[in-house]
Amino acid sequence: MTWNSRTPNTMFRRLPVEQATGQLYGGRHRLRVVYRTRDLVVLGLGVMVGAGIFKISMVQAAANAGPAVILSFLIAGGVCLLAALAYAELSSIVPVAGSAYSFSYVAFGEVWAWVVGWSLILELLLAASVVARAWSLYAAQVVADFGVPVPDWLGEVIGQPKGFDVFALGILLLLVLLLATGSRLGLRTLWLMVMAKLLVIGLVIGVGLTHFDSGNLTPFVPPARPASGDGGQSVLDALVGAVTGGSPQVFGVWGILAAAPAIAFAYIGFDLIATASEETDDAPRKVPRGIITSLAVAVVLYLGVAVTMVGMVSAQRLDPDKVVLTTPFTMVGADSMGKIINIGAVIALTTVILVVLISLTRVVFSMSRDGLLPRGLASMSRFRVPSRATLAAGGAAVVMSQTIDVLTLEQMVVIGTLFAFLFGCAAVLRLRRDQPDLHRPFRMPAAPLTAVLGIVAIIWLMLNLKVETWAYFGAWMLAGLLLYLAYGRRGSELRALLDRPVPQRPVAAALAAPPPDLARMTGPPPGSRPISTVPPGTPGVPPYQPERFPAGGGARPWTPRIQQPQYPDYPPERPTGPQAHPTPPEGLPYQRPPQQQYPPQDRPRRDHPPQPPYHGGRHRR
Numbered sequence: 001m002t003w004n005s006r007t008p009n010t011m012f013r014r015l016p017v018e019q020a021t022g023q024l025y026g027g028r029h030r031l032r033v034v035y036r037t038r039d040l041v042v043l044g045l046g047v048m049v050g051a052g053i054f055k056i057s058m059v060q061a062a063a064n065a066g067p068a069v070i071l072s073f074l075i076a077g078g079v080c081l082l083a084a085l086a087y088a089e090l091s092s093i094v095p096v097a098g099s100a101y102s103f104s105y106v107a108f109g110e111v112w113a114w115v116v117g118w119s120l121i122l123e124l125l126l127a128a129s130v131v132a133r134a135w136s137l138y139a140a141q142v143v144a145d146f147g148v149p150v151p152d153w154l155g156e157v158i159g160q161p162k163g164f165d166v167f168a169l170g171i172l173l174l175l176v177l178l179l180a181t182g183s184r185l186g187l188r189t190l191w192l193m194v195m196a197k198l199l200v201i202g203l204v205i206g207v208g209l210t211h212f213d214s215g216n217l218t219p220f221v222p223p224a225r226p227a228s229g230d231g232g233q234s235v236l237d238a239l240v241g242a243v244t245g246g247s248p249q250v251f252g253v254w255g256i257l258a259a260a261p262a263i264a265f266a267y268i269g270f271d272l273i274a275t276a277s278e279e280t281d282d283a284p285r286k287v288p289r290g291i292i293t294s295l296a297v298a299v300v301l302y303l304g305v306a307v308t309m310v311g312m313v314s315a316q317r318l319d320p321d322k323v324v325l326t327t328p329f330t331m332v333g334a335d336s337m338g339k340i341i342n343i344g345a346v347i348a349l350t351t352v353i354l355v356v357l358i359s360l361t362r363v364v365f366s367m368s369r370d371g372l373l374p375r376g377l378a379s380m381s382r383f384r385v386p387s388r389a390t391l392a393a394g395g396a397a398v399v400m401s402q403t404i405d406v407l408t409l410e411q412m413v414v415i416g417t418l419f420a421f422l423f424g425c426a427a428v429l430r431l432r433r434d435q436p437d438l439h440r441p442f443r444m445p446a447a448p449l450t451a452v453l454g455i456v457a458i459i460w461l462m463l464n465l466k467v468e469t470w471a472y473f474g475a476w477m478l479a480g481l482l483l484y485l486a487y488g489r490r491g492s493e494l495r496a497l498l499d500r501p502v503p504q505r506p507v508a509a510a511l512a513a514p515p516p517d518l519a520r521m522t523g524p525p526p527g528s529r530p531i532s533t534v535p536p537g538t539p540g541v542p543p544y545q546p547e548r549f550p551a552g553g554g555a556r557p558w559t560p561r562i563q564q565p566q567y568p569d570y571p572p573e574r575p576t577g578p579q580a581h582p583t584p585p586e587g588l589p590y591q592r593p594p595q596q597q598y599p600p601q602d603r604p605r606r607d608h609p610p611q612p613p614y615h616g617g618r619h620r621r
Helices: 037-048 056-093 100-107 110-145 166-180 183-209 235-244 252-267 270-279 283-312 327-331 337-369 387-403 406-434 449-463 467-491 493-498 506-511 516-521
Strands: none
Touching: 037 183, 037 270, 037 283, 037 337, 056 100, 056 252, 056 270, 056 283, 056 406, 056 449, 100 110, 100 337, 100 406, 110 166, 110 337, 110 387, 110 406, 110 467, 166 337, 166 387, 183 283, 183 327, 183 337, 235 449, 235 467, 252 283, 252 406, 252 449, 270 283, 270 337, 270 406, 283 327, 327 337, 337 387, 406 449, 406 467, 467 493
């Protein structure tokens, strides 16, 4: 996309790739490079592998799918893989902070970018608040496990599901200050906690397999039965009931499919790697690797834990409302594992909060840099990080966690993420059609078929969410649209750039006049005489042909090679051979034939400038 009259200055204006990546306008407040491929994998595992890895398989096995929950993990992983491939291709094209927000700005336009960015803010803000509350619950349990004395006044404000909570407040403030003072310290802390978390998961799988009983896997697919309906009706259940008149079912094939959306929530987080693109060395290649590798590792870890947990205890003996992290080990007599699992849960949730805050900060930073949020949030501190955006986003998460019953809004995180996934797959189709010549270091395999399958699968996951969740999401998006019309549309940097006069635009000014060498390619040097007075198209007169020197070997100018024309009215060239010097008649002296003469204006030019020596090589400056 280029700057021209077809770029409308409306709220559907699209951001050119060159401006999004800073190729034309400088660094655009570039963030410092701190991540490598293995750092990105750790970043993804830090947010995807949380405390739910120890619990979600047992809950879904008891409530929906039985032992066939293993298939639900595979289905959810396949759907997330389609979205991950789309994010990988888009990250290789637009490797900047902002993730799906930046992708939508380039592919669809400003208003759609705002909608996606606003949904990302909802997802990340709620995720930080929800996980901080869950962290407080598990931290209070760890304190109780080790018998640490707690005063009565402190016990009333820790481990609370809602209201004021000291633990939730403390962990958020600590991590926000950690990020606001430099990313390297946060990265080292993340590495240590992820390694500790993986160690706990390995210990859980190793101990659990010693209590594995294959009899707990039968029947693998329990027979279907009507659902109780206590958990609220999903949109898909409402649509199916309206069309067929049937009621929702659990277990059976329908139960396997019904468990997949809840499990997909566990895999959510690979998309947050794209928000670190601007801080990654060689991002167009390393970010796609980090996205796909981290998702693959997370799927393997979840499958390993699911097989272990389902094989330890029969799903028929579990109550989904009373399942906790330590339930399977308690039922098989391995109570000592309870303390280790609770410690692992605290570490796992700490990494989730840390990565979510990093991603939330980068989304706010990117939207502020584009003028859709206050520009002051995009300023860099002396630590070379967007400290203002970090403090603003972290402060909002603190307020939300202390004032709202966020644990009841967990599905709002899912719908915000799936909404961004939907636009990610659609952006691949749009850019493949409108800008097929863009450089794509990574290409989504078998697109557009895989992109279309991803869109269909994501819509199906979204329809499995509750009707109440959709209502809350609609209210949030309506509030965001009003905010865009009131502030973002007027403060847009892209709008200000398009409103400038044409000569002041960076690209238009560069294209207003051809480069100096272009003038030399299109005709003789300025001030030279006409090459010939013979009209163009005369038979026997070759056309003007410029000489093109090789592209390598330095900046050799393109200079025209003037061929000597052949004129029919001139005497023929002097003969050669025996007839070159005919014998004069007898008695007359020998006379040399006259030399062929040309008019001054028709003489071949000999004023070619000297050429520099050819040194070979590629990419010569």
